[in-house]
Amino acid sequence: MRANVVRAGVAVAVVAVIIAAALVISRAIKNSRDAAPSLASALIIRIAEHRQPRIDALNKLIPGIEKRLGVSIEVVEYPAPEKDYLSKLLTELAAGNAPDLFTANFDSDVPDMVSAGYLARITTEVKAWDGFAQLFDVAKKLSTSADGQIYALDSMLLVQQLYFRRDLLDKAGISTAQPANWKELLDRAREIKAKTGKYALLLPAGISWGPGAFNEGFALFVPGSKTPQIVDEAGTLNLNGAGVRDIFGLYKSLIDEGLMPIDPLLGPEPWIIPKYTMFPAGDLMATTCGTWCYIYDWGKDSKNPVPDVTRNVGTWAVPGMDGGSSVTISGSNIWAVNANSAHLDLAKKVLLALCSVDATVAYAELVGNIPARRDAADDKNFQALTELVPVLKNVDNGTFLKSSPGYSVVSEGVARATEALLRKQTDAAGAQAILVKYVKDLLGDNVVK
Amino acid sequence: MTYETRMAWQNRMLLVPAFVLLACFILIPAGAAIFISFTNDALNGFAAAHPQFVGLKNYVRLFSDQGFWNSLLVTLVFVFGSSVVGQFVLGLAAALALSRPIALKPVFNAAILLPNAVPEVVAGFIWISMLAGGKYSTLSRIVGLFGFAPQNWLDFAPLLMIIVVNTWRGIAFAMILMTSGLSAVPAEVYEAARMDGATARQIFWRITLPLLRPTIFLYMLVSTAGTIAIFGLIYTLTRGGPGGATEIIGIYIYNQSFSAYQLGYGSAVAVIVLGASIAIGAIYVRVLKVQV
Numbered sequence: 053m054r055a056n057v058v059r060a061g062v063a064v065a066v067v068a069v070i071i072a073a074a075l076v077i078s079r080a081i082k083n084s085r086d087a088a089p090s091l092a093s094a095l096i097i098r099i100a101e102h103r104q105p106r107i108d109a110l111n112k113l114i115p116g117i118e119k120r121l122g123v124s125i126e127v128v129e130y131p132a133p134e135k136d137y138l139s140k141l142l143t144e145l146a147a148g149n150a151p152d153l154f155t156a157n158f159d160s161d162v163p164d165m166v167s168a169g170y171l172a173r174i175t176t177e178v179k180a181w182d183g184f185a186q187l188f189d190v191a192k193k194l195s196t197s198a199d200g201q202i203y204a205l206d207s208m209l210l211v212q213q214l215y216f217r218r219d220l221l222d223k224a225g226i227s228t229a230q231p232a233n234w235k236e237l238l239d240r241a242r243e244i245k246a247k248t249g250k251y252a253l254l255l256p257a258g259i260s261w262g263p264g265a266f267n268e269g270f271a272l273f274v275p276g277s278k279t280p281q282i283v284d285e286a287g288t289l290n291l292n293g294a295g296v297r298d299i300f301g302l303y304k305s306l307i308d309e310g311l312m313p314i315d316p317l318l319g320p321e322p323w324i325i326p327k328y329t330m331f332p333a334g335d336l337m338a339t340t341c342g343t344w345c346y347i348y349d350w351g352k353d354s355k356n357p358v359p360d361v362t363r364n365v366g367t368w369a370v371p372g373m374d375g376g377s378s379v380t381i382s383g384s385n386i387w388a389v390n391a392n393s394a395h396l397d398l399a400k401k402v403l404l405a406l407c408s409v410d411a412t413v414a415y416a417e418l419v420g421n422i423p424a425r426r427d428a429a430d431d432k433n434f435q436a437l438t439e440l441v442p443v444l445k446n447v448d449n450g451t452f453l454k455s456s457p458g459y460s461v462v463s464e465g466v467a468r469a470t471e472a473l474l475r476k477q478t479d480a481a482g483a484q485a486i487l488v489k490y491v492k493d494l495l496g497d498n499v500v501k
Numbered sequence: 502m503t504y505e506t507r508m509a510w511q512n513r514m515l516l517v518p519a520f521v522l523l524a525c526f527i528l529i530p531a532g533a534a535i536f537i538s539f540t541n542d543a544l545n546g547f548a549a550a551h552p553q554f555v556g557l558k559n560y561v562r563l564f565s566d567q568g569f570w571n572s573l574l575v576t577l578v579f580v581f582g583s584s585v586v587g588q589f590v591l592g593l594a595a596a597l598a599l600s601r602p603i604a605l606k607p608v609f610n611a612a613i614l615l616p617n618a619v620p621e622v623v624a625g626f627i628w629i630s631m632l633a634g635g636k637y638s639t640l641s642r643i644v645g646l647f648g649f650a651p652q653n654w655l656d657f658a659p660l661l662m663i664i665v666v667n668t669w670r671g672i673a674f675a676m677i678l679m680t681s682g683l684s685a686v687p688a689e690v691y692e693a694a695r696m697d698g699a700t701a702r703q704i705f706w707r708i709t710l711p712l713l714r715p716t717i718f719l720y721m722l723v724s725t726a727g728t729i730a731i732f733g734l735i736y737t738l739t740r741g742g743p744g745g746a747t748e749i750i751g752i753y754i755y756n757q758s759f760s761a762y763q764l765g766y767g768s769a770v771a772v773i774v775l776g777a778s779i780a781i782g783a784i785y786v787r788v789l790k791v792q793v
Contacts, residue, residue, distance in 0.1 A: 139759040142544040161545075168549035260742050262760070315656045318743030319633070460545055464761050475744045493562060494763065495546075 095123055097395060097402050098151035102130040102137040105348065105418040106385075110406075112414050117405045123398055133321065134158075135262035145170040145390065152393040153403055156386040158267045159194050159452075160459040162204045165388070167457045171203040172389040177400045178202045183407055183425060188447050191424035194383045198287060198456060206383030207407040208421040211443050211450060212272055213379045214253075215345055216338035217331070217358075218366035224248050231371045234276075234302055241311040244337050251330065252311040254339040255303060257470035260322045265470050266463040272340055272380045273299045275451045276372025283456040288501045291462070291488050298373055301480035303473050314474050332356045340370075346439040347420030362439050381450035384421045385412075416440060422447060458495045465490035531775060538769040544762035552765070559769035569770060571745050572753035576729060579664060579749050584728040587668030589720065592675020597709075599676070600683050617673040625737025628666045629655075632738075655739055659746045663735055670734065675720060682716030683709070722785040726778055750774050 101110050114125045130137045134157045144150035191206045224247045231237040241252035256269035279295025306312040316325035330336035350358040369377035389399045412423035413434045469483035542552035631639045632654040641651030732751040741748030758767030
C-alpha cells in the first residue's frame with residue numbers, strides 16, 4: 053500500500069515537473085522574441101531572400117553596399133514558394149533568430165507582422181532619406197501603416213491586370229477589345245471556350261496557391277465591385293458586403309462552366325502548369341498576372357517563352373462589375389528590419405540602400421516588377437527594359453487596396469473559400485460564409501462588419 | 502537500506518539518461534503543445550505577441566471542422582492501406598521468399614532495402630517525376646506503351662498513389678522484422694508438421710502465422726505510429742492536395758500551424774493525435790497482450 057502511494061507521488065511529481073518545464077520553456081520562447089538579439093555577429097547584416105532571380109539581383113548589389121556602408125552582408129537563402137518563405141520567416145521571427153533584413157511577400161502581410169511586433173519602425177529614416185521624394189504616391193501610401201508609421205518600405209511595385217493571347221484570339225476571330233464589365237468578360241470567356249475549345253481565363257484560387265489566391269486573383273476584382281475596399285476607416289473588415297459575394301460569383305461561373313482550369317489548381321505549386329505550360333502552349337487564353345509575366349513567365353527569362361511576347365500577349369485592365377476598369381498596384385520587395393536586430397541602425401541603412409535606383413533596377417531586370425520610384429525611369433538600364441517602361445509611366449493611375457491587421461487571415465480565408473468553389477462544394481454565398489466564419493473564428497466577431 | 506532497495510535505486514539511476522532525453526525531446530514538447538492548445542497563440546498577428554488563454558475553444562472548433570474529420574479519414578485509409586496491408590503483406594512475402602535458398606538472394610535483399618536508404622524528400626521528388634506532369638510523367642509513358650491514356654496520377658488517384666509510394670518505402674522495415682520473427686521459429690516445428698503430412702498452406706496458416714504473432718503486432722504498433730507521423734514524403738508529393746485528398750493528420754497540423762499560422766489550433770489537433778496514438782499503442786499492447 054505504502055509503495056503504491058510512493059509510486060503515485062513520484063508519478064505526480066514527474067508530471068508536475070514536466071508541465072512546469074513546458075510552461076517555462078513556452079514562456080522563454082515568447083520572451084526570446086523581445087529579448088534575444090538576432091544571430092548576427094558584429095557588423096554582419098543577414099538578409100533573407102528567396103527565389104533565384106531575386107537572390108541573383110541581391111548578390112549583384114551586395115559588393116557596392118558593403119563598400120559604401122563598411123558592412124559585411126550575408127544572404128540567407130529561403131525556400132522559393134511565397135508561402136514556405138513566409139512560414140520559415142515567421143517561425144524564425146517568433147523564435148527570435150530571424151535575419152536582420154527581410155521582405156514581406158505582399159502588403160497584406162505587413163499589418164499582422166507589425167501587430168506581432170516583428171518589425172522595427174523606420175518612419176524617421178525613410179522620411180529623411182533622399183529617395184523618399186522620388187517614391188510614387190501609391191508606394192508611400194502602401195508603405196504607411198494605419199497608425200501613420202512606416203514599418204516596411206515598398207521598393208518595387210506589382211502592376212497587375214489581365215493578360216491575354218492576342219495572337220490566338222485574333223486568329224480565332226474573337227474580339228480583343230477591353231471588356232466593359234464582368235458580364236462582357238464572362239461572355240468573352242464563353243466565346244473563347246466555344247470557338248477554340250480551350251480554357252478562357254485563369255483566376256488564382258485555392259489553398260495551394262497560398263496568399264496569391266487573394267493577392268493575384270480576388271484582390272484585383274475588389275476595386276470594381278460593390279465593396280471597393282475591404283477595410284473601412286475604423287479598420288473593420290467588410291466581408292459580408294455584396295461585392296465580396298459577387299466576386300465569388302464570378303469565380304463560380306468560370307469554374308462551373310469549365311472556362312477555367314481546375315485540376316492543376318488543386319495540386320502542389322498550382323501556378324506551374326497553367327502559367328508556364330498551358331498559357332504559352334495556347335491551352336489557356338487569359339490570366340491575371342503582373343508585369344513580371346513579360347519577363348519571367350513568358351518573356352526573355354522564361355523556359356517556355358511566348359515569341360514576341362509584348363505583341364502576342366496583350367493586356368486588359370480589370371473591368372468593374374458594372375463598368376469602369378482598374379489596374380491594381382501592390383507592393384513587392386517590401387523591405388523590413390527585424391525589430392530584434394542587433395544592428396538596427398545599420399540594418400536600416402542597408403534597407404535604404406536596397407531601395408536605391410540601382411537596386412530597384414537590378415531587381416526589375418531579373419524579376420520584372422516595377423521600381424517604386426519615379427527617377428528609375430531615367431536610368432539607362434531601366435530604359436532598356438522596354439516591356440516595363442510604359443507601365444512605370446502609368447503607375448500613378450493604378451488603384452490599390454488598403455491593408456489592416458488581420459489581412460493575412462482574410463487572405464487565407466479567401467484561399468479556403470475559393471478552394472471550396474474549385475471543388476464545387478458551394479456557391480458564391482457559401483464561399484462568402486466560409487470566408488466570414490474563418491475570419492471570425494480567428495479574429496473574433498467584432499472584426500468583421 | 503536493504504540490498505533490494507539499493508538495487509532498485511541503482512536500476513532507476515540507470516534509466517535517468519534515457520528519461521532526460523525522453524523528457525527533453527518528447528515529454529516537455531508534448532507538455533508545451535498541451536499548454537499552447539488552450540491558447541490562441543499564433544505565428545503572426547496580434548495573438549503572436551499577446552496570446553490569450555481560450556479554454557476549450559480550439560477543441561470545440563476542431564470537432565466541427567470538416568477539414569479535421571477529412572484528414573482523420575484520409576489518415577485511417579493511408580495507414581491501413583500502406584502500413585497494415587501494403588508494407589506488411591509485401592514485407593512478409595519478401596521475408597518468406599528470402600528465407601529460402603534462392604539465387605541472387607543478396608541482390609533481392611539489397612533491392613528491397615534500397616528505398617529505405619533514400620531520404621524522404623529525395624524519394625518524394627523521385628516519385629514526382631514518376632507520377633506528375635500528365636503525359637510527360639514516367640508512369641504515363643509506361644502505361645502509354647500498353648495503349649492506356651496518360652494521367653496526372655497525383656490528381657487522378659492521389660490517395661492510392663501515396664499509399665503505393667509509402668508501401669514501396671516501408672517494405673524493407675517490415676521484411677527485416679518478419680525475417681527476425683521467422684528465424685525465431687524452431688525448424689523442428691516445421692519438420693514435425695511435414696512429417697505429419699501438412700501442406701505448405703497449412704504450415705503457413707497454422708504454424709508460421711501464429712508463431713509470428715508477437716512480431717506482427719510489434720510491427721503493427723511501430724508501423725502504425727510511424728505512418729501516422731509521416732510528413733516529408735507526402736508534403737513533397739502533394740502537400741495534402743488535391744483538395745485535401747491526401748491531407749493526412751501530420752500535414753493538416755502543419756497547414757494549420759505554419760500555413761494558417763494558428764499555433765493554438767494546430768496544437769489542439771496535435772494533442773488529439775497524441776491521445777489517439779497512445780490509445781492505439783495501448784490497444785496493441787494491452788488488449789492483444791503483446792510483450793514488447
